[in-house]
Amino acid sequence: MVRKNFTSIALTAVLAAGLTAGVNHAVANDAGIVYKQAASEDANYCHIKYMELTQESLQSGVPEFNPSDIVDMYGSCDFDPNSPEEVRKQAAAMNRGLHGESGGDSSGN
Helix, strand or coil: HHHHHHHHHHHHHHHHHHHHHHHHHHHHHHCCCEEEEEEEEEECCEEEEEECCCCHHHHCCCCCEEEEEEEEEEEECCCCCCCHHHHHHHHHHHHHHHHCCCCCCCCCC
């Protein structure tokens, strides 16, 4: 009985390790997109979750994603987080955050 339980536990551990490795690989191949679901079959409107680029990546131009910064959005199913427009937006947002700027009232009141 003990041997059967050990075999079952070992098999479960191997399976879990394989699934985890597969998930990490899938995220890397999808250009940072973690989740993508169409709103309907005939619409080009999706719920998308993607990883933001790292600060180093924005400076070097070599795509590297930060798995702790996930953006959750709705938009075109054709959305590309690596498009030049999106990279500019992420760089501008990061620069605002690094320099303490806010999107609010700039009059100082």
